[in-house]
Structures are given as C-alpha cells and as structure tokens.
Amino acid sequence: MSAILSTQDVVVRFGVLQAVSQASIEVVEGRVTGLIGPNGAGKTTLFNVITGLQEPTAGKVFFDGKDITNKNPFKRARLGIARTFQKLEVFGSLSARENILVAAEQRKTWDRSGFDPNKVCDEILEKVGLSDVSEFMVGTLPTGTARLVELARALASNPRVLLLDEPSSGLNEEETEEMASLLRKLVDEGLGVLLVEHDMSFVMGTCQFIHVLDFGTIIATGTPAEVQANTQVQAAYLGTETVVEAS
Secondary structure, three states: OOOOOOEHHHHHHOOEEEEEEOOOOOOOOOOOEEEEEOOOHHHHHHHHHHHHOOOOOEEEEEOOOOOOOOOOOHHHHOOOOOOOEOOOOOOOEEEHHHHHHHHHHHOOOOEEEEOOOHHHHHHHHHHHHHHHHOEHHHHHHHHHHHHHHHHHHHOOOOOOOOEEEEOOOOOOHHHHHHHHHHHHHHHOOOOOOOEEOOHHHHHHHHHEEEEEOOOOOOEEEEEEEHHHHHHHHHHHHHHOOOOOOOO
C-alpha cells in the first residue's frame, strides 16, 4: 500500500534541544497508524509539523505524492488533512450540531462541489452517534461525548487523513471501546488515521501499524505484534511485560 501522507527525515530543533531527529513515518488510507512514545518523545511536535503549525528545521512532508512542507495549515486542510488536539478544542457555548456546522460552512470556502452543510452535519452526527445530543451545549457534555464532537467537527472538512492526539484521554472503558469501534468504521470507509495515544490496550487493539518515537527518533516501526516484541520499545516505553492485544 502506498502512503497518502509521509514525513521524510524531519528534524525539529528548539535552540539546542532537538525535539525530533530525522523522523520518517507513513500513513496509509484505510488503516489506523499509531505514533507512540514516552512523554516528551516528540509526538505532538511531529503532528504540528504535519499540519503546518510547526516549521521543520530540516526534512519534508508529503501528501498524495506532493511536497507540502511549505504550505500553511489552511492549505493543508484544503488538501484533506484534519486533526484533533490532546486538550479539547471545541466551542463549549455552541451545540454539538453548531460545532460541526461551523466546520462544514468553512469547508464551503474551498469545496465547490455544491454540498449541503446541513445535510453533511446530520450525516456526521448519525455516523459518530451524536444525533441524540445534537442540540446540547458542548460545555455541558461529558468528556467522552465532547471528544466525539471534536472528531465529528474534523470529519466535516471531508479529510483523507485524520490526526488524533490522545483520542481516548478522559474516556471510560465503554467510551474507549466506542471510540475504537468508530475509528475502525472510518478506516473501513477509506480514511487514513494517525493517532498519538498513551493507552496501550487501545493502541494495540485499534492500530494496524505503529511507529515508536523515543527522544525524537523513530526506534521501531511495524505491526502491533512486532512492536510489542521489540526489545528497544520494551525498554523505552512499554516496559518488560508484553502488552496484551485488546479484543
């Protein structure tokens, strides 16, 4: 499978600190790809490089075979890259529906296909299971539901690749499984997903492919089974015990 999104030897330095060191990763459509590593490993920095929020010191970012390293975040969104954040980025004083509608209306500034933002909004609400709370103010919703709103808003831009930063953070066990089920459904529809996550059961049960960062360097790449068996990964992040793959 060819990558829809990739980074090539990305380096990010903040003064004397090298946050990312020659990181090369790939995201394929129709697959959940994980990016894991200890706190401070450079995961969010690499996310920011991909979305255009952080300029790399060296290296390149490619999308659909084209070099997008110098494109701004808005242009990358137009190409089909969307993301969520570790700290929830939602409009708490707006309803769930209004949050999604804002993104759908913004999409009209570049998408000339004649789509109906209201119809798109209703379809996404149903897809992510938010129809019953569509008129609730997001600030009054539980964390798990608010995370779904943020994800739904990202989907309103009709992305080809979705970047998720800690999507299971703050979720209970049932909500975590619902999130995993939704991601599996989205990739079955052809979406490419790249996620940063600390919940290893969630990662191993949801991702088909994983990149591991440690001190800004990719130390392992492979399937969940291959990553779990990697001694460097065990030492750097997972510990010596094998992580049991989620059912």
